[in-house]
Amino acid sequence: MMRFVVPTLSAVLIAGCAMQAAPNYIGGNYFMAGDKNCTKYVMLSSTRIMCRNDDGDDMGYRDAMTVQDMQAYGYQQQVQAQQVQSLNAQLQQMNSQQAAQNAQTLNSVRQYTPPQVTPIQQQGSGDVRCISTGIYTNCRY
Numbered sequence: 001m002m003r004f005v006v007p008t009l010s011a012v013l014i015a016g017c018a019m020q021a022a023p024n025y026i027g028g029n030y031f032m033a034g035d036k037n038c039t040k041y042v043m044l045s046s047t048r049i050m051c052r053n054d055d056g057d058d059m060g061y062r063d064a065m066t067v068q069d070m071q072a073y074g075y076q077q078q079v080q081a082q083q084v085q086s087l088n089a090q091l092q093q094m095n096s097q098q099a100a101q102n103a104q105t106l107n108s109v110r111q112y113t114p115p116q117v118t119p120i121q122q123q124g125s126g127d128v129r130c131i132s133t134g135i136y137t138n139c140r141y
Contacts (some may be wrong), residue, residue: 023073029064032073038062 021035031049033041037059038051047064065073130139 023065023070030070031062031064033062 019035021032021038023030024033026033026041026049027043027046029047031041032038033049033051037053039054040052040056041049041062042052044050044061048061050061051059053059128139128141130137132138
């Protein structure tokens with residue numbers, strides 16, 4: 001489950017960081033601007049702007065936000081903040097569960113003790129005798 005949840009949450013958080021339009025106070029009214037299609041603007045009237053991108057290309061006009069638009073934007077921001085808080089709580093809970101599981105695993109692992117081995121006994125007289133046949137040599141002690 002963690003393999004699915006973490007990439008999904010990462011994608012949601014990264015997408016949330018993209019440049020988005022937001023209310024901007026321009027000439028006495030609020031306009032949705034600031035996204036990639038409206039980094040610059042030209043006032044057409046007190047209630048309308050022409051949006052331009054970074055290259056200066058016209059991207060269309062936008063009208064001033066109404067009171068209802070502003071309320072809807074505020075509500076949307078509240079909902080998004082609640083979703084982020086919920087995701088944060090879920091991540092903290094998953095983190096706590098994983099930490100508890102890791103601690104349990106570490107506690108259950110036995111300490112490694114190497115097996116007892118018998119020391120090598122030296123056989124024979126201690127003299128080394130070698131027999132060579134061509135390129136092969138065989139030595140014994």
